[in-house]
Amino acid sequence: MSNQFLSEHKWSTLIVAVALVVGFSLAYRYARPGVPSEVVMSTGAVGGAYDAYAARYQAALAEEGIKLTLRPSRGATENLARLIDEKSGVDIAFVQNGLIAREDAEKKPLESLGSFFYEPVLLFYRPTSFVAPLTSLGDLREKKVAIGAQGSGTRALAVNLLALHDLPQSSRTLTVDVGGEDAAAALRNGSVDAAIFVGSVDAPLIQSLFRDDKLRIADLEYAEAYMRRLSQLTAITLPPGVIDLSLRIPSQAVRTVATTSSLVAREDLHPGVTFLLMRAAKRVHSGASATAKANEFPTFAYAQDFLLSSDAERFLKEGTPLLYRYLPFKVANFVSRAVVFLIPLLAILFSLSDWIPKLIGMQVRNKLFAFYKDVKRIDASVRGATESSSLVEAARELDEIDALVSRIKIPNNYSNDQFGIRDHIDLVRVRIERKRAALSSA
Numbered sequence: 001m002s003n004q005f006l007s008e009h010k011w012s013t014l015i016v017a018v019a020l021v022v023g024f025s026l027a028y029r030y031a032r033p034g035v036p037s038e039v040v041m042s043t044g045a046v047g048g049a050y051d052a053y054a055a056r057y058q059a060a061l062a063e064e065g066i067k068l069t070l071r072p073s074r075g076a077t078e079n080l081a082r083l084i085d086e087k088s089g090v091d092i093a094f095v096q097n098g099l100i101a102r103e104d105a106e107k108k109p110l111e112s113l114g115s116f117f118y119e120p121v122l123l124f125y126r127p128t129s130f131v132a133p134l135t136s137l138g139d140l141r142e143k144k145v146a147i148g149a150q151g152s153g154t155r156a157l158a159v160n161l162l163a164l165h166d167l168p169q170s171s172r173t174l175t176v177d178v179g180g181e182d183a184a185a186a187l188r189n190g191s192v193d194a195a196i197f198v199g200s201v202d203a204p205l206i207q208s209l210f211r212d213d214k215l216r217i218a219d220l221e222y223a224e225a226y227m228r229r230l231s232q233l234t235a236i237t238l239p240p241g242v243i244d245l246s247l248r249i250p251s252q253a254v255r256t257v258a259t260t261s262s263l264v265a266r267e268d269l270h271p272g273v274t275f276l277l278m279r280a281a282k283r284v285h286s287g288a289s290a291t292a293k294a295n296e297f298p299t300f301a302y303a304q305d306f307l308l309s310s311d312a313e314r315f316l317k318e319g320t321p322l323l324y325r326y327l328p329f330k331v332a333n334f335v336s337r338a339v340v341f342l343i344p345l346l347a348i349l350f351s352l353s354d355w356i357p358k359l360i361g362m363q364v365r366n367k368l369f370a371f372y373k374d375v376k377r378i379d380a381s382v383r384g385a386t387e388s389s390s391l392v393e394a395a396r397e398l399d400e401i402d403a404l405v406s407r408i409k410i411p412n413n414y415s416n417d418q419f420g421i422r423d424h425i426d427l428v429r430v431r432i433e434r435k436r437a438a439l440s441s442a
Contacts, residue, residue, distance in 0.1 A: 035272040038067045042079040042093035045152075045180045046072050049119075049200035050079075050094045050261075053284060060280035066273065075179070076153025076261070083110055083264055092265045092277070096153035096198070097305050098160075098232025105305045109267045112304040113274065113312040115260035116281055118291040120201060120236060121157065122256065123218035124187060124209050125194035134194070134218035138165035141173050146186055146195035148179035154198040155179065157259060161196075164229055184209060194218075198259065201243065201290045210243045210250065223255040231303060233257040242290045258291060260302045271311045275324065278315040364410045368421050371401050375421070379428045382435055391432050391439075398425050398432075 039061065044050030051072065058068040071090065073079050079093035080100065086109075096119060100108075125134050129143065140162070147162070148154030155177060167173050176183075176192055183195040184205055199206060209215055220226070227235040238254040263277065281298045288294040300308055300316065315321075378394050378401075385391050402425050410418055 035066065035270050037065070038069060039091045039269075039273055040069045040071060040089050042071050042073050042082045042088075042090045044073055044075055044079070044094065047204065048180065049117075049203045050075075052203070053094070053117075056284050057277065057280050060283070061273075061276055064276055066276065074149050074151035075155075077156050078151040080264070081151075083266065084108055090266075091269055091273075092263060094261050095264045095305070096157065096232075096259050096261055097303060098230065098259055099153060099156055100305050102305060106307065108306065110264050110306045111267050111269070111309040111312075112300075112306040113263040113265055113277060113281070113309050114298040114300050114316060115262050115302045115304070116285045116298045117200065117261055117289075118234070118236065118258040119153075119198050119261050120238070120256050120258040120291055121161065121220075121233075122197045122199075122201070122206060122209075123194060123220065124197065124215050125218060126187065126190065126214065127216045129193035133216065135221045136165070136218075137161055137167070137220070137222075140194055141165070141167060143193040144174045144176060144191070146176045146178045146183035146192045148177070148183070148196065148198070150177050152179050153259075154196065157198055158196040160230060161226060164226065181205060187215065188212065201238070207243065211247075217250055217254055218256075219252070219254050220256050223257050226257045230257075232259050232305075234260070234302070236291055238290060262304060262306075263298075264306055265309065269309075274309060274311040275315060275321070278312050279320065365417055367408055367410075368405065368417050371405055371421060372424070374401055375424055375428060379431065382428060382431050385435055385439070388436060388439055391436050395429065395432050398428055401425060 041054055041057070043054040051070075054068075054070050058070060061068045071082075073082065073093075076094065076096040076099060079090075080095045082088040082090040083093050083095070092113075094116070097115065123134060123137065127133070130139065134140075145162075147158035148156075158175075162173075162175070176186065178186055178192075179197070183192070183197065186192045187195045187209075197206060197209070201207070201210075210217065223235040227233045234257065236256060236258050238250060238256070240250060240252050241248050243249040263281070265274070265277075278298070285297040286295050298316065300313060374397070378397055382391065382394050385394070402422060405418065405421055405425070408418065
C-alpha cells in the first residue's frame with residue numbers, strides 16, 4: 001500500500017522531501033549561527049570577586065561543552081574598555097553600573113544581561129590616624145588614601161565619591177592609585193591612612209580586613225545623600241555580626257552605599273550562550289548574602305548603563321524555555337534554530353498541498369487530452385467516409401491510440417480521465433461499425 005502511494009504521488013512526495021531537506025539545511029546554516037565552542041570573558045584581579053564568580057560560570061558552560069576562556073584585568077573599567085574594543089576578542093565581562101553615560105552607552109554594540117550582585121563601598125582606615133571614628137568621606141581631607149588601581153571600577157567610583165566633598169581637589173589630600181592586595185598591604189603597614197574598596201564582602205581580602213584588629217570599617221552617615229547624588233548607588237546597611245556572628249563582626253551596623261555589577265555582553269552573543277549564563281547566574285547569585293536577600297539577583301530592577309538583552313529579560317520573566325526543560329541543551333538549541341526557519345516553510349508547504357494536486361491533475365489531463373485531437377480527426381473522417389477501406393484505416397488508428405492510452409501510468413485518483421478517453425474511442429468504434437453497415441446496404 002505504501003509503495004503504491006509513493007509510486008502514485010512520487011512527484012509531490014519528492015517536492016515535500018526536498019523542501020524539508022532544504023529547509024533544515026538553511027535553518028542549520030542561516031537561521032541562527034551554531035553555538036560557539038569558545039566564549040571569552042574579561043574578569044578582574046586574580047583572587048577577587050569577579051575572578052571567583054567567573055570560575056563558577058566557566059564550570060557551568062563546560063558542562064555543555066563550551067569553553068569559557070577567562071582573561072584577568074585590573075577591574076571593571078578595563079573590562080568595559082575591552083568590550084568596546086571590537087579587536088579585543090572579549091565577549092562578556094562584569095561591569096559596574098555608572099561607569100559610562102547612558103547616552104554614550106546606547107551607541108555601543110553592548111547589552112546588559114542584568115544586575116547580578118551588589119558591590120558595596122567599604123572604607124577601611126587606621127584608627128590611629130584619626131582623632132574620631134570615620135563617618136564621612138569628607139573626613140579624609142589631609143589624609144593619604146588608596147582609591148584603587150588605574151583601570152579599576154573602584155577608582156572610578158572613589159573619585160566620584162570624593163568629588164562630592166571637593167576631594168581630592170584639596171592639595172593636602174593625597175590619593176594613591178593602588179587597590180586590592182596592594183591597597184590592603186599599604187593600609188596595614190601605614191603607607192596610607194585609609195583605603196576604599198568596592199567589591200563583595202565575601203571576597204577573602206575583604207573578610208581579612210574585617211578581621212584585622214588594627215583596622216576599622218567606616219559607618220558612613222551620609223550614605224543616603226551619596227545615593228541621591230549618584231544615581232547608580234543604593235544605600236545599604238551591613239547588620240551587626242553579618243561577617244562573623246560568633247565574633248560579632250562588625251560590632252555595630254555599618255551604613256554605606258553599593259553599586260550593582262552587571263554582566264555585559266556584545267550584542268551578537270549567541271542566544272544559547274545567554275541562556276546558559278542566565279541559568280548559571282540563577283545558581284550563583286540568587287542566594288542570600290551579607291548584602292542581598294534571597295532571589296534578589298539577578299534582576300533588571302536597578303538602572304542599567306546598557307540596553308537590556310531581550311533574551312536575558314525573557315529568561316528572568318518566563319524562566320527556562322520549554323524546549324530546554326525537556327531536551328539536552330544542544331538538541332533544544334538546534335530545534336529552536338530550525339523552528340525559526342521551518343515555521344514559514346511549513347506554511348508554504350501547506351499552501352503547496354492545495355495546488356500541487358491540481359498541477360498533477362493538469363499534467364495527467366494534458367497527457368490524455370493530447371490524444372483527443374487524433375480521436376476527433378478520426379471521428380470526422382468516419383462521418384464523411386464513402387469507402388470501406390477508409391473505415392479499416394480509421395479502426396487501425398483507433399486501436400493504436402487505445403493501446404497508447406492504456407499504457408500511460410497515472411495515479412488512481414485520475415483513472416476516470418483515462419477511462420473517459422477510452423469510452424470516447426469506443427464510441428467512434430461504434431460509429432465505424434454503423435458506417436460500415438450503411439455502406440454495405442447501399
